[in-house]
Amino acid sequence: MSWETVIGLEVHVQVNTNTKAFCGCSTSFGAEPNTQTCPVCLGMPGQLPVLNMEVARKTALTGLAINATINLESKFDRKNYFYPDLPKGYQISQFSIPIVEHGYLDIPVADGEKRIGVTRIHIEEDAGKSMHEGLEGVSHIDLNRSGVPLMEIVSEPDMRSADEAVAYLKQLHQLVRFLDVSGADMEKGQFRCDANVSVRRPGEPFGTRAELKNLNSFRFIKQAIEYEVARQIELIEDGGSVVQETRLYDSTKGESRSMRGKEEAHDYRYFPDPDLPPLRISQQEVDGIKAGMPELPGQLRARFESEFGLSSYDADVLSQTRELAGWYEALVAAHPADPKRCANWMANELLGRLKEQGSDIVDSPVSPQQLAGLLDRIADNTISGKIAKDVLDAMMQGEGDADTVIEARGLKQVTDTGSIDAIILQVMAANPEHVEGFRSGKDKLFGFFVGQVMKASKGQASPGLVNERLKELLKG
Amino acid sequence: MPFSTLSDLKARLDAGETTAVELAKLYLARIDAYNGELNAFVDVDHQHILDQAKASDAHRAKHGARELEGLPIAIKDIFCTQDGPTTCCSNILKGFHAPYDAHVITRLKNAGAVLLGKTNMDEFAMGSSTETSAFGPCRNPWDTARIPGGSSGGSASAVAGGLAPAALGTDTGGSIRQPAAVCGITGLKPTYGRVSRRGIIAFASSLDQAGPMTRTVKDTAMISAVLCGHDSGDSTSVVDAPAVDWLKACEGRDMKGLKIGKPKEYFVDGMDAAVRKSVEDALAKCVELGAEIVDISLPHTKYAVAAYYVIAPSEASANLSRYDGVRFGHRCENPDDLLDMYTRSRDEGFGDEVKRRILTGTFALSSGYYDAYYLKAQQVRTLIRQDFLDAFDKVDIIATPTSPIPAFKIGEKADDPITMYLSDIFTIALNLAGLPGMSQPCGFVGGLPVGLQWIAPAWREDVLLAAGSAYEAATDWTTKAPASFGGAA
């Protein structure tokens, strides 16, 4: 009999605000330890929280993007536990009534799409960082991260494989970046995942689940879930049973270990935070947030296909991130004559070159306006497409915009009939037998002549004109 | 002079008859002479106080006087002040210097007040007698064998003993009004949300409110005018709180047309008969002044103490988790490990009453008990609040005794938590409802002061002040001061 895997995910997404959730400290990454702290996020006596309005707005926006209900009144609760990186001894979170509930995300699966339920999104504050490495008997605490705003996005247990879990996470990752609600940089801990994993025989009730913590890359998530599923199946088939526990995945060893013992002692004693009255948001505000919602990847893809006539492949590539889509639209704006040419050149030539350099569209040394300048020169036959690729290489090296490179390298296409005729006649004189052959009906030789002429012109002869003049002159 | 009202001192300062420095010296001399006996102050920095007074005189000379220019005001040790230690009278904060001032301290400083040291209190404001202080018990100037009430006992004792003309206190379940009552002074707990809590060490966040403790109603108004107002740094500070003209409200001299509610649950068998009589006499005086007494009922009052002793300890149990020995405060010597650091630091730092409340609160919130304790208490809180709303449909103000008994002897109830808790039985309900309340002196029982408590609808401190001013003008209780401290009893 086969086993079915059941996965639910809890994703902590750092909301990309300037300041922390409840105080005016900066959230910028990589500062010296404890230099971005204040009496509020240090939990000093008498200090009180005041919510950053952007946190509520961005969480509501995320909720709207997953078709969820926005609770016009939500509440903040205290989650109590002692830990040295938790200054107040409690975390401000939303327990009883979160700001967002009942949404969903459609994810791509082998045979189409699958709908994954999102139970809730709630706002909470992050803890600080404990450091142990290289320290004897002590730990060091940095509270720069203490109070940084997080959205915790909790899914329904709707995923049935590690691949589905990864597809969901990728979809969510793309979404929060699109909405500009999070940088979602996994290496900086801005997008962190815990997975609840269980197995069951198909049709039976859910099995006991284990919670996997510390999953900080798509690759590890897949590995960790697969390891856990195998562990649980082996356990059950050996006559044992799964214990509800938290397990920590060690990516270097490729295995997880139990954090048991810690769990039993926990009793979070949630209760409404008396320092924070209910968070209220009006329907007008919600409508305003909705009106300001950027186009989401699916919508963009569809519009790129219909409005610009792109292939579904190009449309997909160019709608992967907000930055790519924005870049493409800027390119089309600067070269409106031919959106498909824009897509070709951006998707194939530019992105290909950037990929070789290991850099991203936002770091492109060529601007959309500069690439448009190059495409203009193709359109007006100043250069051929082939020459244009060399020009783009030069532009990538910082040699200036298209016109500068074309001018400096003398790449301008030869378009006067006299010069081209001279080259053609030269070529014909050098190959009398081929001229004879063509004239006796060997049409294929036409290509030979084109090649020779282009070569003789160092590629600068206008291909159209070469064709036209060759036909004329070869006739004899 | 030491028993002068704040308004008198202000008049003398304004008339150039005295200076802030002279006043500071006067009260410092009183503190030097009597604090050994009363233990009302736990920190007094003579030089810093004189410096503030000098600066105030200079400000007056150069720019004119601000609202409280040169007036000395003692501060309960629960308000963070960056110029000296703030300990909440707990060993866990021994030697703690806050790197900030409480919002209301900033307001007092900006109004030109001279901060006259930190006053004694029950540890973390948990108590009704100022016996749980890490600095030892404070004493009542009317009888130094007795408690000054609590938790703002040091502030009450200082004002009653003429060691300060006025003081700040905080009130979570009666901690301004009950000590004011048993020390024979006036104390106001404003409507919840009227005064910023930022920088005031939290006990129970949904109940705590700071307020003045003074010799007269008008003095209370003078300080309230400075203390009250919105603070964007406190989410519970109400933005559009209806304004009160504090000083104008004190001009009332009669009670014509005033409907005073007399709740039957606050005049019961078991309370001190003489206390009851004092308060009923006071109500008779109100009738003479034109008021109408209306019998009312606040039926859920009898559950107020029980509800309070779930809600306050629950909030406190979380509020006091930050005292973990990591970023400030006491850390035990040579902890074996992290758990040892937590448990031993907190064991050594907290006193018994604080531990009792943390444990009570932790239990009430713990898994399996939340609904029966915490949630139930919050529902009862709703009913208590509704009782008051219903009553204020019929009356303008409610009058009750502040405390069921006069000051008791030090040590008398120290190890009997419930009896101790019941001494707040008349003050607790209005904290649960967020309403303003004021206690003012209304007589003596065996040489010990008795307090009359006024309760008004939310944001109607003006009603309290008007009634209190009329009663005060018609009686002479505020002129009394303890003879053994140089007063005219």
Place this chain on the structure above:
Amino acid sequence: MDIDVHKVAMLSRIRLTDKEAAHLGPQLGNILGYIEQLSEVDTTGVKPTAHPHDVAMPQRVDAVSNANRRDTLQKPAPNTESGLYVVPKVIE
């Protein structure tokens, strides 16, 4: 009322000697016993009150207002090193 005072003390991170437990345990039991009178009140359908007034929370504009004050803020700390708070080893 009988409660496991050691468990509650552990949740509260307060060390409790057996002697203290023997003293505090019954006191706590009395307090909770007193509180039990709340069960007499019919609260069917009554909404809980967490805040005295029916008001919404204010919100803050997202602008950085705090500069680095690490040295001042760490002055009250029992143990720091190179700007980090030092605690006994945290075991995960």
